[in-house]
Amino acid sequence: MPDSGHTGAAIGALKPRALVELLDRMNPAEAMDIDADAIGRALNPRKLGRNDLTTALRAITRLAEAGAPVDLSAMSPKTFVRILTQASTDQIQSIMAEPGLRARVLGEMFRHMxxxxxxxxxxxxxxxxxxxxxxxxxxxxxxxxxxxxxxxxxxxxxxxxxxxxxxxxxxxxxxxxxxxxxxxxxxxxxxxxxxxxxxxxxxxxxxxxxxxxxx
Missing domain, CATH: 3.30.1050.10 (SCP2 sterol-binding domain)
Structure with missing residues (x-):
């Protein structure tokens, strides 16, 4: 992992699928200095497969539950809405198929509304x-x-x-x-x-x- 002074830039430089793989294997200690919005801005659903976005959001949720400051609620409203606006029907259906993730995503959307x-x-x-x-x-x-x-x-x-x-x-x-x-x-x-x-x-x-x- 890059040092905290370059975390946002390093995250933004990753290709979307590489970012998903990084998040999926990341432990909470490595995520303590990561900007949640930088992660969100780097996620491009249009360059991800059906289940990749689910994997990324599941990883973010796992890290947040372990105490890392990368929860969906830490993303800006614009970033959160962009992710779901750009997500395909298949990608959203994949997210909604996981009860815990479904509740978090829907809860965030109603909060932003x-x-x-x-x-x-x-x-x-x-x-x-x-x-x-x-x-x-x-x-x-x-x-x-x-x-x-x-x-x-x-x-x-x-x-x-x-x-x-x-x-x-x-x-x-x-x-x-x-x-x-x-x-x-x-x-x-x-x-x-x-x-x-x-x-x-x-x-x-x-x-x-x-x-x-x-x-």
Whole structure:
């Protein structure tokens, strides 16, 4: 490993697959001086295979759980969103197939959604959105998330605290593609991949409520 003064530059100089291999064999002590965002910026899903991105994110999670400062939460919102925006459907499906990694990635995305509402759209809005993501570990096989918009603020979580204006059901892969603007809600709805209970017109404009950083 390079010394800590050159870690970011060295990470950035690695080819994407070499970076994945490095992360996969790295121990926590070696990761103590690595900038998590430098890792994220160097990850290019378009130059990785179906399972390579999963391997990289799994390694980052393993290192973080062992105390290294390289958790997904340490990446900038722009870097995190870029990784998922550039990831292919197969790559996202591979990530979502691992329950622990699925929970971390989805949790981070909902956190960024709460932190980046589109202020002009939500300032006078009061609404609760329930998200049901298929293939989960919760009741009836769903992972459930709630977004509460009120008083010009947006709060997300996994506890259902209020009656929803709309309940949206879709796969976690389609959710990530939707929220990163890789597919539109009407297209998912028309192809049967998105189910809505409640206000259909409101559901059609859901992604417009959030202002996630552009890659």
């Amino acid at each position: 709460s932190d980046h509402p589109r202020d002009e759209r939500i300032k006078d809005l009061k609404a609760v959105i329930h998200w049901r993501l298929t293939g989960g570990a919760g009741e009836d096989g769903y992972d459930r998330y709630e977004t509460v918009i009120a008083d010009g603020a947006c709060v997300g979580g996994t506890e259902m605290t209020a009656s929803p204006k709309v309940t949206v059901t879709l796969s976690p892969t389609d959710f990530l593609k939707l929220i990163t603007n890789n597919v539109s809600a009407p297209v998912l709805f028309m192809t049967g991949k998105l189910k809505v209970r409640g206000d259909l017109a409101f559901a059609a404009g859901l992604t417009g409520l959030f202002d996630l950083p552009k890659p």
